[in-house]
Amino acid sequence: MTIALGRFTKDENDLFDIMDDWLRRDRFVFVGWSGLLLFPCAYFALGGWFTGTTFVTSWYTHGLASSYLEGCNFLTAAVSTPANSLAHSLLLLWGPEAQGDFTRWCQLGGLWTFVALHGAFGLIGFMLRQFELARSVQLRPYNAIAFSAPIAVFVSVFLIYPLGQSGWFFAPSFGVAAIFRFILFFQGFHNWTLNPFHMMGVAGVLGAALLCAIHGATVENTLFEDGDGANTFRAFNPTQAEETYSMVTANRFWSQIFGVAFSNKRWLHFFMLFVPVTGLWMSALGVVGLALNLRAYDFVSQEIRAAEDPEFETFYTKNILLNEGSICILGGIWHILTKPFAWARRALVWSGEAYLSYSLGALAVFGFIACCFVWFNNTAYPSEFYGPTGPEASQAQAFTFLVRDQRLGANVGSAQGPTGLGKYLMRSPTGEVIFGGETMRFWDLRAPWLEPLRGPNGLDLSRLKKDIQPWQERRSAEYMTHAPLGSLNSVGGVATEINAVNYVSPRSWLATSHFVLGFFLFVGHLWHAGRARAAAAGFEKGIDRDFEPVLSMTPLN
Secondary structure, eight states, rough: OOOOOOOOSSSSOOOHHHHHHTTTTSSSOOTTTTTTHHHHHHHHHHHHHHHHHHHBBBBTSSSSSOOOGTTTOOTOOOOOOOGGGGTOOOTTTTTTTTTHHHHHHHHHTHHHHHHHHHHHHHHHHHHHHHHHHHHHHHHHHHHHHHHHHHHHHHHHHHHIIHHHHSSGGSSOBBHHHHHHHHHHHHHHHGGGOOOOOHHHOOOOOOOOHHHHHHHHHHHHHTTOOOOSSSSSHSOTTTSSSSOOOOOHHHHHHHHHHHHHOOHHHHHHHHHHHHHHHHHHHHHHHHHHHHTTBBOOOOOTBBBBBBOOOOOSOOGGGGGGGHHHHHHHHHHHHHHHHHOOHHHHHHHHSSSSSHHHHHHHHHHHHHHHHHHHHHHOOOTTTTHHHOOHHHHHHHHHHHHHHHHHHHHHHHTTEEEHHHHHHHBSSSEEETEEEEEOOOGGGGTTTOOOOTTTEEEEEEEEEHHHHHHHHHHHHHHHHHHTOOOOOOSSSSSTTTTHHHHHHHHHHHHHHHHHHHHHHHHHHHHHHHHHHHHHHHHHHHHGOOOOOOOOGGGGGOOOO
């Protein structure tokens, strides 16, 4: 049986070998292991796009008609992004927004997240398939490297940019007119055409087009004739083994036109690969910068600067990521170029075991920091995927009871609790309107399901009375009953039930595992630090056996 990487040498093939043999067989269309990612994802992405453009309206998310069923044509039909109020929800079909209702899921924009995520993984699978086939037939992997450029553009535009902004709403919808609308929006809000990364992208794409046009014309001009046909397609044999065109003639022609020319075909084809790929990567980097609300290039101060008044608040506003990343990079360069100072040489132990202890200590710190980040941060670790944080579950319970009692006729703005403070709403230390009760301690929580109800001075009473949406009620009810708090009584104001105690969220698993691993790494740090210090102090040699007291004692028998 012919496969791309030779034959099996084992006597018996296990299930993996049989699968490997079938997937990597030398066939007309290569499948490969990467095909297990590519073909299902591509099928779902294309199927979702055809379904959305044919049947699904955008009335509930954008107030637009966007399907063939509503009279749109190929130019105006689109799979539209979810509404801004849904923020970065994954919009899973079985999630709290749609609750398994396919029609509601389509109306909320679930097909967009479906197509975007499956499309991204499908493109990645296509690139991996090129890597896999190139390795199998012993080619260089430059096809896959070239395909990384459109992947970078797709991921930066459809995933990274909306993740940096306030929701999927700001990504392009999947349609012709929708893409043009996004381009106009991008230019209007970010002055994209004056961004140097966009300029490099344009130079790369147009430069590649020029190279391809010149190369194609040159090849056609200098083809060797090996037949007597009257036209190009009959005069030349596509399977000939020898050269098909004269590089010498082409080189002489261009050197006389421009005064310079590529000396060999490798240089020419390298630039035909390098120019467009680099241009698209630069363009993708520019989109990532705008996702973080970095302004276009400031030609006065000659630096990329953060937005003073960003259009949409993001996790990395005010350049947090760029500053911290720059500090880490500069710190690495500093330690590469410098030697330890005298005080460090005196204070630290310099041995293999000492280095091991330092590394274990650093990993322990990383584990503890990661534990805290996972436990408290619902922006970098979205609750839609990891489950709610403790403060979020507590606030969700306060919100759920506020909704319930308001429907029963309670005036949530003036009701007092047993302590004399507001039962439902009260003031924070800084004067904001916050949820009352025991959850007041978590008043600084920020969560996508709660932010639409805030005004300039905290929670807006009129919005709480008139603008609460069903998806917010479902989200808070789910978070209240899935609190990451393993207790049979009230913790942080959350009246946990037995089903919630039995539930362990991904956030709980991730935070706990990092804490436990960090703790054991810290114990290892102490152990090896003690051994290294003892060795440096001379204790590792042990006691001299010649003078050990027990040797001079009378035996016990």
